[in-house]
Amino acid sequence: MHGGSETTEEVPVEHLRFGRYLQELADVLPEDEAGLVRTVLRDPDKTMAQSAVVRHLDRRAAQLLSDAAFPGWSDALSTVIVDREFLVHRLREWTLLRSIAINDSWSAEDLLAASDWFQRTAAQVLTSSAALHLLADEGRTRRVRAAARRRLAEQHR
Known part of the structure; x- marks a missing residue:
């Protein structure tokens, strides 16, 4: 026996799913990314799902900012997030950031x-x-x- 009382708090299931989604999104192959984002956005906890996707979007966009793959990635992702106003806006702002970063028109x-x-x-x-x-x-x-x-x-x- 240990002295004192020990409490074990259960982690809410949506927190566990959020962590799992972030890991899966970090590890996803480019060709499977849009499908995984679509799957995450189908989660019943819409706020948590969108939060996981925006974190992923920010991470990937930063990685691809001056990469030639950015436009194709952005196009593929835009078809998946089309009905999520916040995500559409964030992707649009990353596209503007890219335009400035690569000295394109802005x-x-x-x-x-x-x-x-x-x-x-x-x-x-x-x-x-x-x-x-x-x-x-x-x-x-x-x-x-x-x-x-x-x-x-x-x-x-």
């Missing part, structure tokens, strides 16, 4: 109209001086403006 209006999440992410990952200057001057929050200024300073070292 507009100041799109950058400044993008979500706080987008502007924070852009200030952390972009190297485009034009985009960083825009965020440093007109970013929505003080945090975004400061992060963009830091990135610009790092580039000039």
Whole structure:
């Protein structure tokens, strides 16, 4: 016998499924990814399922940001998430981030109209001086403006 009382708290099943989904999505082969995302989004806990998919989407998009595979991946995923407004919006913002990252066409209006999440992410990952200057001057929050200024300073070292 051990001294004191020991309690074992059960992990809620949706937490277990969430962890399993994240692992399966991390390990999925590219050709099976859309099907797995579709399966996850069918989970009865819609909030948990969407959370798992957005984490996966963020991780994969970051990995593929300047990769030639991004457009095909984005197209395949967009057909699966078409009825999930938040996921569609997040993928659209990753596509804008990619356009800036690879020096494709983008507009100041799109950058400044993008979500706080987008502007924070852009200030952390972009190297485009034009985009960083825009965020440093007109970013929505003080945090975004400061992060963009830091990135610009790092580039000039």
